[in-house]
Amino acid sequence: MAAMAGAALLGLAVLSSFLPGGGGQGGGSPSSSFSHRPDGASAWAELLSRFGRDVDRLRGDLDASPLDPAMTVVVLDAPGLGEGEAEALGDFVRRGGHLVAGGAGVDEWLAAVVDEPPLLGDDGARIAVPVGDPPATEVDGVRTVRAGRSGSWEVVGQLRPILAGGDGGPVIALAGNSGAGRVVALADPAPVQNGFLAAEDNAALALGLVGPPNRTVLFAEGAHGYGDSEGLAALPRRWRLALAGLGLAAGIWLYGRSRRLGPPEDEARALPPPRWAYVDAVAGTLDRTRRPQEAAEPVRRQARELIARRAGLPPDAGPEDLYQAALRLGVPPEEAAAALGSPGPSEESTVLAAGRALARLTGGEA
Numbered sequence: 001m002a003a004m005a006g007a008a009l010l011g012l013a014v015l016s017s018f019l020p021g022g023g024g025q026g027g028g029s030p031s032s033s034f035s036h037r038p039d040g041a042s043a044w045a046e047l048l049s050r051f052g053r054d055v056d057r058l059r060g061d062l063d064a065s066p067l068d069p070a071m072t073v074v075v076l077d078a079p080g081l082g083e084g085e086a087e088a089l090g091d092f093v094r095r096g097g098h099l100v101a102g103g104a105g106v107d108e109w110l111a112a113v114v115d116e117p118p119l120l121g122d123d124g125a126r127i128a129v130p131v132g133d134p135p136a137t138e139v140d141g142v143r144t145v146r147a148g149r150s151g152s153w154e155v156v157g158q159l160r161p162i163l164a165g166g167d168g169g170p171v172i173a174l175a176g177n178s179g180a181g182r183v184v185a186l187a188d189p190a191p192v193q194n195g196f197l198a199a200e201d202n203a204a205l206a207l208g209l210v211g212p213p214n215r216t217v218l219f220a221e222g223a224h225g226y227g228d229s230e231g232l233a234a235l236p237r238r239w240r241l242a243l244a245g246l247g248l249a250a251g252i253w254l255y256g257r258s259r260r261l262g263p264p265e266d267e268a269r270a271l272p273p274p275r276w277a278y279v280d281a282v283a284g285t286l287d288r289t290r291r292p293q294e295a296a297e298p299v300r301r302q303a304r305e306l307i308a309r310r311a312g313l314p315p316d317a318g319p320e321d322l323y324q325a326a327l328r329l330g331v332p333p334e335e336a337a338a339a340l341g342s343p344g345p346s347e348e349s350t351v352l353a354a355g356r357a358l359a360r361l362t363g364g365e366a
Contacts, residue, residue: 029224031076031103031189033057038195041076044206045219047197051207054216059226063088069096069181071218072210076189078223079105085222086112094179098211102173102186110185114158114178120187121154125165127200128172128191136162136175138184138208146199147172148190159185163205184209299354303339306361307331331357 029035033045034057045055058073062085067073069092075081086109093099093113101110110117125147130139139162152170153161159176162184174185186192191202192209210217308317311325319340326336338353 029077031193032221032224032226033074033219034221034224034226036194038193039190040194041074041189041192041219043194043197044192045217047203047206048210048217053210053213055219056216057219057221057226060222061085062220062222067092067097067218068216070215072098072100072215073218073220074100074210075106075220075223076101076186076192077103077105078220079108081105081109081223083109083112085109089113090178093181093183096180098182098184098215100184100186100209102184103189106185106187110183114176114183116158118153118157118159118174118185119155121152121170123152123154123170124149124188125152125170125172128163128165128169131161131164131171136160138162138173138175138211139205140208142201142205142208144200145191145202145205146196147188148193148196149188150190151187153185153187159183182211299351299358300339300341303354303358303361306358307339310361326357329361331360335360 030037030039031041033041033055036042049055061082062073062075063082067088073089073092075089089097089099089101089109090113099113101113107118107120126149128145128147130136130142135142145163152165152172153174156171156174158178159174161171161173162175163173164171170187172186172188172191174183174187176183186209190196192206196202197206304322307313307322307326307329308315310329311322313321313325317325322340323336326339327333331339335353335357338350339357342350
């Protein structure tokens with residue numbers, strides 16, 4: 001039981017690490033504004049709010065409703081972004097929207113946003129500086145940026161570099177216009193994530209990337225697993241079933257480990273009933289046979305044999321000798337007489353007395 005419950009709880013912990021808002025370090029997905037993990041972006045959203053920027057989150061798919069081109073939309077670490085969502089972002093930018101994109105898989109869907117998309121490479125930089133003359137508005141006031149060496153732009157496409165490693169090092173950020181809007185592409189999202197935001201000039205970069213102060217910043221959370229619904233209703237059905245099963249297993253374990261109602265054990269050990277009660281029951285049964293004397297003969301025979309053996313009498317000792325010996329052994333006179341065949345007030349009483357005599361002789365209570 002304990003092993004089963006332990007496995008169930010372990011499975012629950014593992015499953016929770018994949019759920020939106022789950023995980024062992026505050027929960028959430030990489031670069032999600034709901035996530036407090038080192039690779040989350042909740043600190044970025046909080047920073048923008050403290051500097052007077054309107055911050056909102058979009059749950060569900062990006063193509064569910066038209067995006068307001070007066071906003072800045074942030075889409076980071078969204079490798080599973082659908083084709084329709086990528087096309088919606090492209091339309092959003094061409095109508096004047098400001099897009100901050102980057103992280104895993106970004107080069108796979110930027111083709112729907114810009115005509116000449118950039119391509120990711122494997123190299124990365126630990127320290128990056130603004131590039132370009134003059135520098136882009138997104139890096140205005142930024143001197144150095146701490147990065148995570150998790151990627152760079154191998155091909156820049158129609159965008160231009162705005163951050164790169166020193167002395168011509170890997171390019172980690174691009175920016176450029178597309179239609180009436182603007183696109184900022186981060187090969188390495190680490191500078192705006194919780195674990196790096198307080199380093200170097202990363203906070204200044206995080207404020208500059210989202211564009212003019214009059215733009216509301218909208219974090220796209222659908223790609224991180226956050227649907228239109230909230231709470232348990234936002235989870236896929238198979239996950240809800242798995243959670244229900246794990247909860248049932250935990251409940252069974254808790255029930256099995258809990259103390260039952262009542263005292264932990266009886267105050268005294270239960271003893272078998274005294275032998276005289278058994279003798280009385282047997283005697284009553286024999287009486288109902290209407291031949292109690294015949295049925296009681298084996299009892300008398302055994303009683304006589306015990307008296308003779310304990311008193312050291314010969315097997316053929318007479319009734320008087322056996323009677324006196326029974327008295328010496330502590331058998332009451334009426335029981336001794338019944339054991340030796342003397343009639344009593346009634347057949348039933350004689351049978352009962354003989355049975356009590358045998359019980360005494362064998363060590364039972366009378």
